[in-house]
Amino acid sequence: MTVLPILKHPNSLLRQKSAQVEEFTPELAAFAEDMKETMLAAPGAGLAAPQVGKLIRMIVMDASDDDADYGSTVLALVNPEITLSEGKMLYEEGCLSVNDYKAKVKRFARLQVKAQDACGQPFSLDYEGRRAVILQHEIDHLDGVLFIDHLSRLKQELYNRQLKRNSKK
Numbered sequence: 001m002t003v004l005p006i007l008k009h010p011n012s013l014l015r016q017k018s019a020q021v022e023e024f025t026p027e028l029a030a031f032a033e034d035m036k037e038t039m040l041a042a043p044g045a046g047l048a049a050p051q052v053g054k055l056i057r058m059i060v061m062d063a064s065d066d067d068a069d070y071g072s073t074v075l076a077l078v079n080p081e082i083t084l085s086e087g088k089m090l091y092e093e094g095c096l097s098v099n100d101y102k103a104k105v106k107r108f109a110r111l112q113v114k115a116q117d118a119c120g121q122p123f124s125l126d127y128e129g130r131r132a133v134i135l136q137h138e139i140d141h142l143d144g145v146l147f148i149d150h151l152s153r154l155k156q157e158l159y160n161r162q163l164k165r166n167s168k169k
C-alpha cells in the first residue's frame with residue numbers, strides 16, 4: 001500500500017466533477033487501499049479520490065463509532081448517492097486539502113447513502129452526527145465542492161486573506 005500525495009486548495013483538480021465508476025478492477029480495489037492508507041497517515045476522517053488527483057467517484061471514511069476508536073472501521077464508498085437527508089446541524093470541519101483552517105458548517109443531521117464497495121457490491125449506510133457530516137463533506141468533493149464554499153461570504157473573504165498571507169511567508 002502507498003501513501004499518496006494530497007492536493008491542496010486552490011489546485012484546479014479539486015474543482016472538477018468526478019466520473020462515475022463503471023468497472024471494478026483489481027486496480028480500483030488497490031487504489032481504495034491506498035486511499036485508506038493515505039487518510040490514516042494524514043490523519044483525516046475522510047478522503048475523496050479527487051484529493052489525490054483521480055477524478056472518480058470514490059471516497060474513504062473513518063466509520064468508527066466515536067473519535068476514541070479512530071481507524072478501527074474504514075470504509076470505501078464507490079458511486080455514493082444520497083437517498084435521504086434530514087435535520088440540520090452545525091459541525092466544525094477541516095479538510096486535508098485546506099491547510100490551517102477550520103470552520104463550522106451547516107449540514108444535514110442524518111444521511112442515508114447507497115454506494116458500492118471497491119468490488120462493486122452494493123450497500124447502504126444510515127448515519128447521524130459526525131459520520132453523516134463526513135459523508136456530506138466527502139461526497140461534496142466528488143462535485144468539486146469544498147467545505148469553505150458553504151461559509152458566509154464574509155468568512156470566505158477572511159479565509160482568502162489568511163491564505164494570501166500564508167502564501168507570502
Ligand code: NI
Pocket residue numbers: 094095096097137141
Ligand atoms: Ni475535504
